[in-house]
Amino acid sequence: MSVIRFVSLSFQARLTLLAAAAVAMAIIGPGLVIYYLIESFLIGGLDANLQALASRYHVVGVSPNATYVQVDLGPVSPLSPSGYVQFVDAQGQVLHLADVRQRDDFLDLSTTSLDVRVADGQASGYFRDAYVSNAHDHTRTHVRVFTSSAGDGLAIQVAEPREDIDSTLGYLRVVLTFIAACGVVLALILGRLLAQVALAPIQRLRGAVDHVTQTGDMTQRVPVGGKDELSRLASHFNRMLAALDRSLSSQRQLVADASHELRTPLASVRTNVEVLKRSPDLPHQERERMLDDVLAQVQQLSQLVQDLIDLARGDQVPMVFEEVRLDWVAAAAIERAARNWPAVRFQSDLHETVVFGDAHRLERAISNLLDNAGKWSPAGETVEVRVMDHELTVRDHGPGIAPEDLPHVFDRFWRAPAARGLPGSGLGLAIVRQVVEAHGATVTAELPPDGGTLMRLRFVPVVARALATPRTRAS
Ligand SMILES: Nc1ncnc2c1ncn2[C@@H]1O[C@H](COP(=O)(O)OP(=O)(O)OP(=O)(O)O)[C@@H](O)[C@H]1O
Ligand SMILES: [Mg+2]
Structure with missing residues (x-):
């Protein structure tokens, strides 16, 4: 299966396949090792046997027409009834035994150029597999052949059928294949069950997401049990829902409060305009007073709308965070306040203080x-x-x-x-709190013992803040 097709499968199918593949490898790997170990053990035994056999034939002489070989053999024939022995000379000519125990059903084992080189003394003994054909019943026998030098320019070749070994290995192959197939089927079934159990929390999460998408109901929560990764994901999801829920209800509250606050001045403007329209012959002074009223109310409404926009945008407006001289910002604000409130004396005591923030919002x-x-x-x-030591206080009487x-x-x-x-x-003051919180600072209202009000803004020293939240600085 191509990688793309695998990736496009469902997560559950992938998990099932991976589990099955893991189990299959766990079974097939050791199965192959066992198979090759047994094979080499059996063949090794046969090879040792053939080698021992070959060493027991001692060539005594070769017939004059180079057809037979006289050998000196021990008291008992070392060959099994189904075994084979023959000699090869350096010309590739096959010679049979001329021993008394020679059997007349000897067949030729096929010879190779390497056999000739062994006879010649150019190569050393070796094992190979071959087939011998039986002329009587046209069957082929799978044999293991050992060829080694027999001296006098001859090589001896001994062979034994390896059919016992072949059938043992064949049986082993069937058994191992059966075990592997059963294992893979079992692994597929178990893998599927496992994937279903493992993915159940994801299904629940998906259900919750679908519910929120369809109904917009943010009060829904995913049940969280345990401390594993999926449970943590579920509790993160719940927290995200709770945050969205809070933000949504605070926005709804703002809209509700704002409409309420706008209604009163609007009603007042409307009343005044209606009076002006209905009474064209109002005394000039009265008319001027009402028009001034309307103007003041409209101005107040514009200010209210501007404040609302500031509040509603809140954190969404990207702030320009940089190192800011708080004392300079305060000096500019004092200058403007002094113009707006000429009857009040603004007394400043400003010391150099650098904070990290947005000068305009501050x-x-x-x-x-x-x-x-x-x-x-x-x-x-x-x-x-x-202004002093990352702190600004405004105190009135x-x-x-x-x-x-106070709260x-x-x-x-x-x-x-x-x-x-x-x-x-x-x-x-709501705007003050919003700006201050965006700066990681605090604002408190205090009541000095000798009367008046003291408002205190406390900032985090600039170095510590820059190090603590480098992302804010980057923004
Ligand atoms: N320095 C102060 N002395 C006495 N009362 C204060 C002082 N500052 C704030 N307050 C009280 O806190 C309330 C809220 O202040 P805030 O600045 O939010 O609103 P506001 O001044 O009434 O209206 P706005 O600032 O929107 O024009 C004020 O209405 C007032 O009752
Ligand atoms: Mg105010």
């Missing part, structure tokens, strides 16, 4: 803090801004925040009851 966050401080400071009061409100100040759209009369939408 300035937005600091401006929001300064804006709150300016908004809540009584006229003529001071706002102290300090306004009414402060009620301790029970909520960073929530979207949250405003203290006292703030409802002032312009704003309650998104300023």
Whole structure:
């Protein structure tokens, strides 16, 4: 099977085939080794026998017409009844025994040029396999032949049938093939069962994915049991679903909150415009006041929409992370805040501090803090801004925040009851928190003992951060 066809099979089929192939190799490998060991053991025994036989024939003389060989043999014929012996001279001429025990059914073993070279003394003895044909019944016998030098320019060839060995090996081949075939079939069945068991968690995972795709229901979870790789995959999948679920509901919440917040100023704008339309003869001053109102509300709406866009884009907008002089960013924000809140005195104590971040987003966050401080400071009061040791603090001397409100100040759209009369939408500190979290920094609201509010931004020192998260730096 080609690699491409194998890869295009289902995972289960691949697992089954691989398991079957592994088992087949585990059976066939040792089977082949056993087969060749037994074969060489049996042939080795036969060869040793032939060699011993050949050494017992001693040539006494050759007949004058070079047809027969006289040999001196021990008291018992060393050959088995089915064995063969013959001699070959250096011309390739075959000579038979002229011994008293010579049998008359001797057949010629075929001779080769190597046999002649052995007779000549140019090559040493060797074994080979051959077939002898029986002239009487036209059968062929598979024999093992040993050829070695017999002296006097002759080579002796002794042969014994190897049919016993052949049938033993044939039987062995059948048995081993049968075992291997059974093993492969068993391996295929077991491999399939194994693959089904192993892939059951993947099927469950796929079921969950299908369910989410079809229904969009992110509350579905895959059952996780155990600590293996697939269980870990399932729990990662569950975590991913939970994160998606959280993100989706926070987006839904944002949309719901935003629509709610937009509705009030829009209704107010609409009322004012309707009054203006219905009463063309309104006094000029009254008309101007209402138009100013509408303008202010529209401005507030634009600010709200801009804040919402900032919040909704959140982390999606790629930040330009670089080494930033926090004191310089703060100085720029203070300059603008001082223009916006001329009645408030902004006092700065800025020391060189480098942080790793996006200067533009940082300035937005600091401006929001300064804006709150300016908004809540009584006229003529001071706002102290300090940058030092990777920390920025903004401290005002306004009414402060009620301790029970502290946990909520960073929530979207949250405003203290006292703030409802002032312009704003309650998104300023939510944006601060988002920017700060994207920088791996922290923001806290504190209540100094002598009144007012203190907001504190704490950054991770630039070297440690750059080393800890090099990917952020690359981005
Ligand atoms: N310096 C502060 N002094 C007193 N209260 C504050 C101060 N900063 C924030 N708050 C309280 O926290 C609330 C949330 O602040 P946030 O900046 O998120 O909203 P906002 O200032 O009301 O509106 P926005 O910033 O969107 O214009 C404020 O409405 C206010 O009640
Ligand atoms: Mg604000």
